[in-house]
Amino acid sequence: MKTLVIVAHPKYTESTTQQLFKESVADDENVVWHLITETIDPAKEQALLLQADRIIFQFPLYWYSAPAVLKNWQDKVLTTKFATGSLYSLAGKELGLVVSTGAAQKEFQAGASEQFTMSEILRPYEALANKTKMKYLAPLVVYQFPYLTKIEQQRLFMAYQQYVTNLQFNHFSGQEEWINQRLSQKIEAEQDDKKRLTLQQIQTVLQDNQETLADLTLTASMIKRNEDE
């Protein structure tokens, strides 16, 4: 799976969130990291889009939408002819959003200071995905990054990596599968015998857990069936 990350951030170099994201996918040859500016060549952008299976709009939330630099990109690149019209060049691709905001998660609800949920605020992007026949992915939203603990930052690092590179990032079994694959790759590449052994042990524990979990899931579904009868 090829992913195009379209980064729209007027203060990109100052953003520690963006640095963390970039590090998270730096080694991945299937990820194109694409920082956009006001100067755009629509044909080149369209060519980049065509090569991707997953397209991600990544931006800080300014006045409840992307900074102007992304809107400018949308207006110029997503022409009627290219994106809808008769071509629907993006049909079947995935559209993901990675959004950062300085407000707390609990503020995004009726009665709180932001009044609306993030799903409501991001509706225009969902509508865009709908119109262009793309699959809209549940957004990855980062609330108040500066307040995250080291552990939370590490979790975000992993979550972001999955969001960008994992086909099944939103299912637990897909996440397990993805971690398993990554471990296998690391084990194969590892030169140091001792380190390889540690990685293999981790993988064994993970696989044992997966089996235990599969048993528990079966038991739970049987209990549920009895209750339903």
Next chain:
Amino acid sequence: MKTLVIVAHPKYTESTTQQLFKESVADDENVVWHLITETIDPAKEQALLLQADRIIFQFPLYWYSAPAVLKNWQDKVLTTKFATGSLYSLAGKELGLVVSTGAAQKEFQAGASEQFTMSEILRPYEALANKTKMKYLAPLVVYQFPYLTKIEQQRLFMAYQQYVTNLQFNHFSGQEEWINQRLSQKIEAEQDDKKRLTLQQIQTVLQDNQETLADLTLTASMIKRNEDE
């Protein structure tokens, strides 16, 4: 009441909708018609905003929000310090939206081609009004302007005039009152005796209708009260 109309339209000179709107309020000294471009002096824009009681964002819908030129304006003019912070410089003012779209009204609903209602799509502007303590007005949306008949265009002309200049544009009694005031102004200014008489007759009919309506409203509320008991 002073109104500032912020017009954001990349193809302004070609837009017949914008021409109709401009004509509709051309004579009104309480309306500032402000066509924006990429070049912005935030301090000047803020000064314009401070003078207005009603602020209108007027734009064609591009990818379910305003063209980039307005987003750029928002990002640069509505600074935290000015719009929120401790100042809340826009608090108490009204925020109106005049939005034009090439899609039909019936498409803006679940299951139709645009999937979402216009209220949902415009949520980011409602959130902006909420955040800056402005009063969000029900938007004036123009669907498929080129398909409007002459009569429909005339109605839009009037509706727009009211949206921009009438304090109570969204209440029927407020609309009547506004028309009555406009008629009185016209009668006073009219030099031709015959034309003045015609205008006076129109005003008499209007006022008679208002009285009849008031009677009907009273009767209806009495019937309703009996039903409720």
